[in-house]
Amino acid sequence: MSTTMPGEFAAPQPEIAAAPEHVPGVHPAPTSFWRKYIFSLDHKVIGKQYMFYALLMLVVGGLLAILVRWQLAWPGKPIAFMGKLFPEGMPNGQMLPEFYNSLFTMHATIMIFFAIMPILIGAFGNFVVPIQIGARDMAFPTLNMLSFWTAVPAAVIIIWSFFVTGGAAQSGWTSYAPLAVVQPRGQTLWLLSLLILGLSSLLTAVNFITTIINMRAPGMSFFRLPLTVWALFITAILLLLALPVLSGALIMMLFDRVLGTTFFLPAGLVVSGQPWKNAGGGQALLWQHLFWFFGHPEVYIMILPAMGITSEILPVFSRKPIFGYRAMAYSIMGIAGLGFIVWGHHMFQSGMNPMLGTTFMISTMVIAVPSAIKTFNWLGTLWGGNIRFTTPMLNAISFVAMFVIGGLSGIFMASTPVDIFIHDTYFIVGHIHYVLFGGSLFGAFAGLYFWYPKMFGRQMSETWGRIHWALTFVTFNLVFFPMHFLGMRGMQRRIYDYTQYAHLKGLQPMNQFMTISLFVLGAAQLILVVNFFLSMRRGKIAGPNPWRSNTLEWQTSSPPPHENFTGRVPNVYRGPYEYSVPERADDYWPQNEPPPGLPGPGAHA
Amino acid sequence: MGLALLPAAGGALPFWLRLPEGVSSYSGKIDGIFRLILWITGVIFVIVEFLLLFFLFRYRHREGRRARYTHGNNRLEVIWTIIPAFICVVLALLSRRSWAEIKQQIPHDAMQVEIQAEQFAWNIRYPGPDGKFGTPDDIVTLNQLHFPVGRPVVATLRSKDVIHSFFLPEFRVKQDAVPGMSTRIWFDAMRVGHWEIACAELCGLGHYRMKGFVTVETPEEFEKWLAEQAAQNAPAAASAGQAAPAGQQVPADQEGKQGS
Numbered sequence: 001m002s003t004t005m006p007g008e009f010a011a012p013q014p015e016i017a018a019a020p021e022h023v024p025g026v027h028p029a030p031t032s033f034w035r036k037y038i039f040s041l042d043h044k045v046i047g048k049q050y051m052f053y054a055l056l057m058l059v060v061g062g063l064l065a066i067l068v069r070w071q072l073a074w075p076g077k078p079i080a081f082m083g084k085l086f087p088e089g090m091p092n093g094q095m096l097p098e099f100y101n102s103l104f105t106m107h108a109t110i111m112i113f114f115a116i117m118p119i120l121i122g123a124f125g126n127f128v129v130p131i132q133i134g135a136r137d138m139a140f141p142t143l144n145m146l147s148f149w150t151a152v153p154a155a156v157i158i159i160w161s162f163f164v165t166g167g168a169a170q171s172g173w174t175s176y177a178p179l180a181v182v183q184p185r186g187q188t189l190w191l192l193s194l195l196i197l198g199l200s201s202l203l204t205a206v207n208f209i210t211t212i213i214n215m216r217a218p219g220m221s222f223f224r225l226p227l228t229v230w231a232l233f234i235t236a237i238l239l240l241l242a243l244p245v246l247s248g249a250l251i252m253m254l255f256d257r258v259l260g261t262t263f264f265l266p267a268g269l270v271v272s273g274q275p276w277k278n279a280g281g282g283q284a285l286l287w288q289h290l291f292w293f294f295g296h297p298e299v300y301i302m303i304l305p306a307m308g309i310t311s312e313i314l315p316v317f318s319r320k321p322i323f324g325y326r327a328m329a330y331s332i333m334g335i336a337g338l339g340f341i342v343w344g345h346h347m348f349q350s351g352m353n354p355m356l357g358t359t360f361m362i363s364t365m366v367i368a369v370p371s372a373i374k375t376f377n378w379l380g381t382l383w384g385g386n387i388r389f390t391t392p393m394l395n396a397i398s399f400v401a402m403f404v405i406g407g408l409s410g411i412f413m414a415s416t417p418v419d420i421f422i423h424d425t426y427f428i429v430g431h432i433h434y435v436l437f438g439g440s441l442f443g444a445f446a447g448l449y450f451w452y453p454k455m456f457g458r459q460m461s462e463t464w465g466r467i468h469w470a471l472t473f474v475t476f477n478l479v480f481f482p483m484h485f486l487g488m489r490g491m492q493r494r495i496y497d498y499t500q501y502a503h504l505k506g507l508q509p510m511n512q513f514m515t516i517s518l519f520v521l522g523a524a525q526l527i528l529v530v531n532f533f534l535s536m537r538r539g540k541i542a543g544p545n546p547w548r549s550n551t552l553e554w555q556t557s558s559p560p561p562h563e564n565f566t567g568r569v570p571n572v573y574r575g576p577y578e579y580s581v582p583e584r585a586d587d588y589w590p591q592n593e594p595p596p597g598l599p600g601p602g603a604h605a
Numbered sequence: 606m607g608l609a610l611l612p613a614a615g616g617a618l619p620f621w622l623r624l625p626e627g628v629s630s631y632s633g634k635i636d637g638i639f640r641l642i643l644w645i646t647g648v649i650f651v652i653v654e655f656l657l658l659f660f661l662f663r664y665r666h667r668e669g670r671r672a673r674y675t676h677g678n679n680r681l682e683v684i685w686t687i688i689p690a691f692i693c694v695v696l697a698l699l700s701r702r703s704w705a706e707i708k709q710q711i712p713h714d715a716m717q718v719e720i721q722a723e724q725f726a727w728n729i730r731y732p733g734p735d736g737k738f739g740t741p742d743d744i745v746t747l748n749q750l751h752f753p754v755g756r757p758v759v760a761t762l763r764s765k766d767v768i769h770s771f772f773l774p775e776f777r778v779k780q781d782a783v784p785g786m787s788t789r790i791w792f793d794a795m796r797v798g799h800w801e802i803a804c805a806e807l808c809g810l811g812h813y814r815m816k817g818f819v820t821v822e823t824p825e826e827f828e829k830w831l832a833e834q835a836a837q838n839a840p841a842a843a844s845a846g847q848a849a850p851a852g853q854q855v856p857a858d859q860e861g862k863q864g865s
Contacts, residue, residue: 029741066848098810172807178784179767179809266785270765272724284768284783318664326678349770350781351762351788354708358701365693372689373682375653380681382674389665397661408646415642415696416704417635421624421777424770424805485621488773492805503625503774510621512629543820580672585673 037045039149041141044560046148047127048455051448054119055532057155059525060190061115064107066522069479071095071103071411073515075497081223090168097496101170102186104494106162108173109190112302113197114155116440120305121201121239122148124447125232127455132226134217134570134592136563139210149202154197161189168565172494174295177264177287181256182271191254198247201239208236215593217552219572223329224591226551226576227322230329231293234336236557238297238304241340245395246294249287255284288350292343300339303403303435304332306443307374310396313446314378316549317393318385319587321577330375337366349524357416364414371407373399386580386587390547391465395446398473402438406431409484424434424494433480444493445469445528452532453546457558458539464531469523478517482510548588552574555590573598606642617732624705627799628821629776631793634703636777641699711791715757718750722762722769722782725811731831750802753827757793770806773819781806792830794821 040046070079077579078093089099128143130137161168166184169175180187212233216225225233255261256350262282269279315322322328344352344360378400387393409431413419422428454461491504497502498511545554553574556565570592578589624636627834664672719730719738729750733742752758762771764782772779773792780790802817 096810097813101807101810101812156844170810176768176806179807182767210857232803248775268765269784270723271767276766282785284785318672319675320672321674323675324682327677327682348780350768351783351786354704357708358704361700361704362694362697365697366690368693369686369690373686376681376685377677379653379656379660379678382657382664384675385660386667386670386672387661387665401654401657404650408621408650411646411693411696412639412642415638415700417700417707418639420707420779421635421639421774423779424772482621486678489621490625490772490803492803492809494812500814500816501803503801504622544662546695580674582674 004453006515008199011196029565039145041137041145042562043126043130043138043141043144044078044455044564046144047123048368049148050122050126050151051455053151053155054115054123057110057114060159061107061110062522062525064103064110066518067095068100068103068107069511069515069518071100071496072498075499083312085489086167092167095496098170099167099174100496101494104166105169105172105175105190105492106158107394109158109169109194111436111455112173112298113160113194116302116436116444117201117209120440120446120447121208121235122151122202122233124228124309124444125204125235125305128451128553129208129229129232129565130211130215131556131560132229132551132576133212133215133220134552134565134572135211135215136565136569138207138586139215140207143203143207147200147207150200150203152196154193154200155549157189157193157196161193164189172574174291175253176280176285176291177253177256177284178266178269178271178276180253180287187350187579188254188257191250191257195250195254197249198243198250202243202247205236205239205243208232209240212236217569217572220591221572223326224572224575226308227311227325227328227332228305228308230332231304231311234332235301235304237508238336238339242294242297242301245290249290249294252290253287284354285347285350288347289343292346293340295346296343297336297339300335302440303443304335306440306447307332307403309443309450310378310399311374312551313392313396313450314400314406315579316450316547317388317390317396317579318382319388319579320381320385321575321579322377323380323383324373325575325577327373328377331373334370334373335367338363338370342367345414345419346453348416349423354416357420357488361414361416365411368411368414370379371403375404375407390449391460391462391469392446392450393467393546394466395442395472397450398469399439399442399446402434402476405481406434407439408443409434409598418470421490422487424492425487426483426491426493429493430480430483433504437476437480447473448532450547452535453539453542453552454553454560456539457542458535458537459542459546460531460535460539464527468524468531471527472521474516475521475524478512479521481515485510545590548586550578552591555592611839625775627775627777628794628796628798629704629773629778630778630795631707631792633773634706638696638700638703642696645696699764702728708790711759711789712757715759715791716752717759718752719748719761719763720782721765722771722808722815723765724767724809725804725815727771727815727817729817731834733835742835744831744838746834748802749820750817751820751827751830752794752820753824754794754797754821756824757791759789759791762788767808768806769804769808769815772803772805773800774803775800777821779805797823798822817836 009397080093082090083093089096164185166186168186169190170182171183212229252263256263256265262278262280264284264287265279265282267280268329275279311322311328340359342364344356345364447488449460449465486507489507491498491507542558544557552570572591573595574591576591580587581589627633627636637860717732721728727748729746729856731744733744735742762780762782763786769782770779771782778792780788798821800819804812804815804821
């Protein structure tokens, strides 16, 4: 495998260009069903496995959200058939408070860990990164297979936890101690599931970092990497540094629950009138520090890949180089670095020393800057473009438009005094959904429509893609924007029945409006599901490069052959976003197309 | 200062577009920063989304159009780094002052009260005539916080079991009650009235009904109420040997000294 040192080359040195012929297909393609589709070592198959995994869990998480919103719109109103599915949590279809707590806990857990992360990192990262850097596979294919097959039992455990005595975890996705320590058994399964999933993500992170550093094609210097690769590279570093802290905290809480340790249990704890069996010496806030030391980088783990996808798609459909390539790469690094010193902004009202709150407020305000830089550069990319409104482009533009709202609303809670009022209210829920749905999920949709032809060799229906986008975009805003108003009125998050409070009773019509909008939003996703599966058989044959894009994954067949490139791995001569170069007839210039006058390896293929 | 930016838009807006009435003396400061941020982010929002839509329209694909070939502009990068950084630092500095006033500068002449949270109730304790907590003349109520108008109250928050959060929306007060810690906060009221105490931190299946009541009254009414409570309290304390029916006395020395 050829590698180059990082650094810039005007053109690859002749000896690299004339490197000895690679033997295509160092490893022969597997032929048995099991090795080809189930325990495959091929990053493209593993990417698709992650995609089906994530989409399935996205459906589960979405259904949980619908149940949560049902209760918020019509508190206590029964849903008859649900009584049969969950006789314990919803007797006669009427939701119990503890079951409601399970629903939002599992909605967030599943969406964050089992849907958003697998689709952005597992699916797109796996499928796209090796081809975009001109590698034949990930650095460690067997490890890659293990990553996926470690993530599967984690999902099985988390779903299974719904059916154990006492139901699934019910202390929020943040599982604050001591509540999470004194909860029923479902919480133990939650801890185990995330521990296993964390191991899977850690393996993936190591694999990505190694692959991106060592497996780049000749001429693919760091500053010729597509921004998707930059984003996933930094994401993998964040995972590597943040996840062990979460795993440590999960193990400590597991020990508190099953072995009688007291890491998070202070002295004198009295639960339900009984002194708790093992308490003393621990600190409740320690959990929060550990959790958010992971938890805040986690937010960037979920948004950076979507930013990368957006940075990839905007130039392709504006037919224009990305504005400020280096600023984009540096701002990803800036976000990642600062992301490790802002965790305390989740704890302003926790009883942490208020002086520390001021420090965290300042670092939090500063982290808004690299996000602003990225937004302005996306605008700069559109400026002067030749914009085509394809489905991936519409979703990428929505990412920019919605991420702006999610970013700006973050400034409210960054301000410590304002946070006193809006902390733990629906304002926060609105903010996080503008980042994770408006941001990450629109980014995932953009990536899905963009790379689908590469993954399956056929195009998805553009018409139905646009209808899906339009319905999703409108109803998304109808569901989530009013959350800011609920928060401004003081409606707490994670509340089973806000109509108990006189000052919140008047918010019921708005909650009903949001829930009805969510029904439409959910139904609109059926269009995506049908389009996704029908297009595999009926879609228009895509050809290698349907979007006339520059990056390497489009310079090989769709879907790419085993080990990605027939013949040698490509030589890279230029950056990824050379669109509409004045002296050229074509408005794109593939990264591996030899400059005029230089005989290229393309002739050999 | 932020208030000055927004014309007094009282009845003109539907209720859900307004912040709830501010009752404490610092609620105006919090609302002021809220409105200032709303204005700043609102202007940025309008500019960015307008430019986005304008570019999408102006530079939509047309036959024969060719995109501008540019890789960026370093001067622009510097400008749009410095301006947001400046705005954010100014907001942080403005916030810092109010934050210190609300959470760090606890008034000395305040009325003292202890609030102990438990699943799913607020135990509120007044020191009684001797002015000391933990003595038999303490006055304990369940979910009922009364205090006189115009006088600051310092509350010491504790929790028996899990984390709760003491939330008075109209007073712009929120502070977690953490087991093993005692946290002091202060607040006051500028007018008499009745409001609700909410729990803002998920604390278990009864979290949604962990509701209390705040009554702000004139000093005379307050003293009268306190005396009534003392009278009701006394026999119970004498017979049970502890101060409260629902509240459990936790000796101060058992609790951690973390927090402020």
